Amino acid sequence: MTDLTTLYQTDYAAWAQRNAELLRERRFDELDIEHLLEELSDMSKSDRRELHSRLLVLLAHLLKWEFQYRSLSERWREFKGDSWRSTIVEQREQLADLLRQSPGLKSAVDGAIADAYPVAVRLAHKETRLPKTIFPEICPYSRDQVFDDDFYPESE
Known part of the structure; x- marks a missing residue:
């Protein structure tokens, strides 16, 4: 076991x-290549998990906005969403920040939207109790719309 391997196990910062x-x-030739590769791989996985998670929440809220907003605002006059x-704004800000910090993720956005969308539908279905069939099978929002601060889908 090399000194760096021992250090990896005992003092990560050092x-x-x-x-x-x-x-x-x-x-x-003195680098701890094995652990460096492991750490770099984990960093990429972590960023991709965060991208997926934030897109999932954002897409679910866009769906709720589109498919439930009107019925709630008609029932409760004070309901303004x-x-x-706030959640839509926060997720967009967090996503923009993530993509600034990890610009290599930009090439993964379209795939991440496609992967997150079915989970977002399940989440929106569970939270709204609307039938799953009311939601489109494929994400109805373009990449530009997902990231556009001024985009809020029209309520049905």
Whole structure:
């Protein structure tokens, strides 16, 4: 077991700092390649999970906005969808920030929307108790609409 492997198991911050120093000094043969690859892979997975999770919440709220907003606002005059709007705004901001910090994720957005949408439908169905069949099978929102701060779907 190398010193870096031991350091990885006992002091992650020191391990990361030491590997950074070795990279700067171009001492590649001394790097803890196995753990560096593992960490880089995990970082990518974590970012992709966050992208999926935030899109799921955003899409579910866009669906609720489109398919339930009118019935609730007719029932309760004071209902304006403020909490839904807040969630939509927050998820869009968080997604924009994630894509600024990890620009490589931009190429994964379309696939992530397609993957998150069926789960968003299930979530919207459970939260609204509207029939699943009311929601489109394929995401009705374009990538631009999903990220557009001014886009709120028309209520049915």
